[in-house]
Amino acid sequence: MNDPMKKMNDFFQSRPKRTLLDSIDAYLSQKPLSNNIPTEIVENEHQFIITVEVPGIPKEDIDVEILGEDVCIKIKEQNHNNRTIGGKKYIHIPQHVSKANMKAVYRHGLLEISLMKKKAKKIEIE
Incomplete structure (x- = not known):
């Protein structure tokens, strides 16, 4: 017997362990920063600058990395001044920004992440 509803149900019950939708769901369900x-x-003429205010958080509890087309800022969860701070934040990097020379500086409660913009290639007109 060819029951299309049974075939559809069987398909969804026997799907692979990790699908694209599972990956997207895992990405979106990560705890965001407060x-x-x-x-x-x-943005200025030469740089793309991200500034995050995290006063009182030790530098050792902050991680910054590039994942694909995003800068990922991870802060170890902790209580500070009667509030919980922590989680992950993803910031998209535009195509005109280079991911090669990222610099992160943490001073006086401010995390500043700088990325250089790509230089435009001039095309000669014949």
Whole structure:
């Protein structure tokens, strides 16, 4: 007997362990940084600069890395001034920004991440 509903049900019951949708769901379900943490993104002629305010967080509890087309900021969860701070934040890197020479500096409660913009290639007009 060819029951299409049974075939569809069997398909969803026997699907692979990790699918694209599972990967997307895992990515989106990661705990985001607290909404109370101000983040500012500024571009100037030469740089793409991300500034995150995390006063009182030890430098050792902050990780910054590039994952694909995003900068990932991870802060170890902790209680600080009667609030919980921690989690991950992803910030998309535009295509005109180079991922090669990222620099992160943490001073006085401000984490500043700088990335250089790619230089435009001039095309000669014939």
